[in-house]
Amino acid sequence: MKRIAIGFLLGFFLFSGIPSWGGSAKLHIDVGLNHFYKKRFLEAFQEFKAAAELDPRNPDARYNLARVYRIQGFLKEAVGELKIALTLQPNFSSARRELSEIENIIRHDVSAQLKIQGQEEALKERIEEVGTNVSLKKGEDLLKKGEIRLAIPEFEKALKSDPGNMKIYSLLGFLYYRINQFSESLSNYERALLLSPRDPEILYAIGLIHLKTKNPQEALNFFRRVIEITPNSVKAQYSMAEAYEALEQHENAVFQYRICLILNPHLSQAEDRIKEMARKLGYSYFSRGVYY
Numbered sequence: 209m210k211r212i213a214i215g216f217l218l219g220f221f222l223f224s225g226i227p228s229w230g231g232s233a234k235l236h237i238d239v240g241l242n243h244f245y246k247k248r249f250l251e252a253f254q255e256f257k258a259a260a261e262l263d264p265r266n267p268d269a270r271y272n273l274a275r276v277y278r279i280q281g282f283l284k285e286a287v288g289e290l291k292i293a294l295t296l297q298p299n300f301s302s303a304r305r306e307l308s309e310i311e312n313i314i315r316h317d318v319s320a321q322l323k324i325q326g327q328e329e330a331l332k333e334r335i336e337e338v339g340t341n342v343s344l345k346k347g348e349d350l351l352k353k354g355e356i357r358l359a360i361p362e363f364e365k366a367l368k369s370d371p372g373n374m375k376i377y378s379l380l381g382f383l384y385y386r387i388n389q390f391s392e393s394l395s396n397y398e399r400a401l402l403l404s405p406r407d408p409e410i411l412y413a414i415g416l417i418h419l420k421t422k423n424p425q426e427a428l429n430f431f432r433r434v435i436e437i438t439p440n441s442v443k444a445q446y447s448m449a450e451a452y453e454a455l456e457q458h459e460n461a462v463f464q465y466r467i468c469l470i471l472n473p474h475l476s477q478a479e480d481r482i483k484e485m486a487r488k489l490g491y492s493y494f495s496r497g498v499y500y
Contacts, residue, residue: 424454
């Protein structure tokens with residue numbers, strides 16, 4: 209099955225003109241290590257995964273992904289990541305030692321062998337199921353043609369055979385947003401959030417819906433949650449500023465726009481908003497150098 213890049217679609221369509229702030233692979237690894245040593249393994253996994261996606265040939269990202277997999281008991285996945293790390297960097301002694309330890313566990317632990325065997329069987333069943341999910345394939349084909357309204361029912365049908373698929377819920381949330389059916393969009397994103405409570409893209413999308421439907425206070429709450437997870441998210445900082453504007457909390461709005469400019473000095477939209485607020489309100493502090 210060809211995966212649909214949900215995060216890219218959301219970033220491009222829902223917030224076009226505002227660049228996303230992914231950071232570097234090293235930054236994601238550093239943040240991930242901070243989570244890892246504090247035993248926040250889900251957050252660590254998300255950061256290491258982001259690093260590997262930004263730089264697929266980064267051996268440190270692969271090695272640290274393997275360490276999270278091992279702690280969570282996913283030995284097969286850990287072995288796979290370690291082998292990739294060693295292919296990229298053959299003299300990676302820590303990865304080689306980790307791989308040796310896991311292989312030793314597998315050789316002497318029957319339950320681990322069964323667990324890996326069970327994962328392989330589950331994966332095989334999953335592949336077969338996806339291969340026969342005609343509705344999912346139809347939905348993807350229609351989406352490629354820009355037929356959003358025709359694609360939606362196919363993805364709804366696909367969910368009946370795969371009700372725990374967070375990505376399909378997220379995609380439906382995005383598609384309903386695109387055709388201005390915000391209630392349906394919110395419902396699907398909320399279901400996706402139940403399956404992935406700390407996914408910043410889902411939280412951000414829900415915030416956008418609340419902002420679009422004139423509920424800026426609730427939007428603000430969701431954008432804050434995004435920033436707690438990804439502090440350098442320019443789009444979340446910008447949207448928070450818009451929420452403050454809608455609430456007529458102008459000083460807070462300017463503060464947020466200036467944070468956007470620190471993260472991305474070339475973000476003309478933030479500069480324009482500050483100038484517009486200065487023109488409308490005539491506050492002298494808008495024209496000062498650094499607001500805070």
